[in-house]
Amino acid sequence: MSCALQRVLRTIFAEIEDFMVIHAGVVERNGRAVILAGPPGAGKTTLVLELLKKGCGFFSDDFCPIHKVTKRVYPFPRSVWVADDSPNKGKKTGRKGKSCIRPDQLPSRVFSKSCRPKCLVCLDPGRNTNSFCELEIGVKSGGAKGFGIDLLGIKNLQLFHHKDGGPSAIVPPQGRQTFGNGQLSDWHIRYPAGQGLTPKIMELLARHEQHIWNVYRGDRIHPDFERDPVLTPIATHEAAFRLLRDLKQEPGFFQNRDTRRYAPGELFMELNSLLEDVSCYQLSAGRLDGMTGLIEELIIDD
Incomplete structure (x- = not known):
C-alpha cells in the first residue's frame, strides 16, 4: 500500500x-x-x-x-x-x-x-553527523533474485537481507546465489553519503519498480x-x-x-x-x- x-x-x-x-x-x-x-x-x-x-x-x-x-x-x-x-x-x-x-x-x-x-x-x-544513507526496501515475489544481484553490482554498498521475520544478515558478493525467488523479501541497504551513489540507487529502484512494494528511508537526522x-x-x-x-x-x-x-x-x-x-x-x-x-x-x- x-x-x-x-x-x-x-x-x-x-x-x-x-x-x-x-x-x-x-x-x-x-x-x-x-x-x-x-x-x-x-x-x-x-x-x-x-x-x-x-x-x-x-x-x-x-x-x-x-x-x-x-x-x-x-x-x-x-x-x-x-x-x-x-x-x-x-x-x-x-x-x-x-x-x-x-x-x-x-x-x-x-x-x-x-x-x-x-x-x-x-x-x-x-x-x-550521519555518514551513511540507509533504505528499507520490500521486494515482491519473483523479483528478489534479480534485484539483489543488481544491488551487489554497486560498490561500497552494504546489503542486509531478512526473510520470514528472521534476523538480518549481511550478504557478501559471493552470496548472490542464495537470493530467494518467489517469496516476499525485505532488504536493508546502507551506503556512504557524499560519494554519488544515490543516483545509482534511484535508477536501480526505477528499473525494478514492478517488483518493489515499499521503500522507506531508514537514516534520520538526530x-x-x-x-x-x-x-x-x-x-x-x-x-x-x-x-x-x-x-x-x-x-x-x-x-x-x-x-x-x-x-x-x-x-x-x-x-x-x-x-x-x-x-x-x-x-x-x-x-x-x-x-x-x-x-x-x-x-x-x-
Missing part, C-alpha cells in the same frame, strides 16, 4: 503545473497558513501535532502545495506518521518504526479551504532537542534556496517544455517570487516547548 501511494503521488506531482509542492508541514491560525519546512527528522510532524494542541487547524505534516498564481496554500490532509518504539511498530503500516494517526484522530480540526501564508519557518536540525532553540529572520532568497533541496515534485517537472532542458535559476526565481510577501525564519532545533513557544509568538493574533 505504501509503495502504491508513493507511485500515485509521484504521478500526480509530475503532472501538476499550477502548484509548487514543498516538503513541509502546514497549520492554520486565523485564516493564515504557517509553513514548517525541514529535512526528514527535523521535527516537522512533532511541531505540527503540538501546534494542533494549541488550537491551530491541520493542513498537512508533509506536503505544502502553493498555487503559482494566487500564492495560496492548499490543504493536503493525509494521515500523520509518528515515531513508534513499540514491539509491533510498522507491522500493519508498511513503515518500520512508525505508527499512523488518521486525520479524524488528530487533536484539532482539519482545515478544508486554501489560505494565504503568514510565515515560513525553516527548521535547522544542526549538523548532520537534532539536539535538549538545547534552547533560536528563531532568526532570514531573507526570502535564503529560504527559497533551502526549499530547493527537498521539493516533492520530480526533477523532470522543472524542465523547459519547449527545449526539454533544465532552465538554470528558473525554479529558484519562481520560489523566490512565491515567498516575496511571506516572513521567513530559521528555527534551530531545541526543546519542544521552546520551539512551540517561539512559533506561537509569530502567529499570535494580530
Whole structure:
C-alpha cells in the first residue's frame, strides 16, 4: 500500500503545473497558513501535532502545495506518521518504526479551504553527523533474485537481507546465489553519503519498480532537542534556496517544455517570487516547548 501511494503521488506531482509542492508541514491560525519546512527528522510532524494542541487547524505534516498564481496554500490532509518504539511498530503500516494517526484522530480540526501564508519557518536540525544513507526496501515475489544481484553490482554498498521475520544478515558478493525467488523479501541497504551513489540507487529502484512494494528511508537526522532553540529572520532568497533541496515534485517537472532542458535559476526565481510577501525564519532545533513557544509568538493574533 505504501509503495502504491508513493507511485500515485509521484504521478500526480509530475503532472501538476499550477502548484509548487514543498516538503513541509502546514497549520492554520486565523485564516493564515504557517509553513514548517525541514529535512526528514527535523521535527516537522512533532511541531505540527503540538501546534494542533494549541488550537491551530491541520493542513498537512508533509506536503505544502502553493498555487503559482494566487500564492495560496492548499490543504493536503493525509494521515500523520509518528515515531513508534513499540514491539509491533510498522507491522500493519508498511513503515518500520512508525505508527499512523488518521486525520479524524488528530487533536484539532482539519482545515478544508486554501489560505494565504503568514510565515515560513525553516527548521535547522544542526549538523548532520550521519555518514551513511540507509533504505528499507520490500521486494515482491519473483523479483528478489534479480534485484539483489543488481544491488551487489554497486560498490561500497552494504546489503542486509531478512526473510520470514528472521534476523538480518549481511550478504557478501559471493552470496548472490542464495537470493530467494518467489517469496516476499525485505532488504536493508546502507551506503556512504557524499560519494554519488544515490543516483545509482534511484535508477536501480526505477528499473525494478514492478517488483518493489515499499521503500522507506531508514537514516534520520538526530537534532539536539535538549538545547534552547533560536528563531532568526532570514531573507526570502535564503529560504527559497533551502526549499530547493527537498521539493516533492520530480526533477523532470522543472524542465523547459519547449527545449526539454533544465532552465538554470528558473525554479529558484519562481520560489523566490512565491515567498516575496511571506516572513521567513530559521528555527534551530531545541526543546519542544521552546520551539512551540517561539512559533506561537509569530502567529499570535494580530
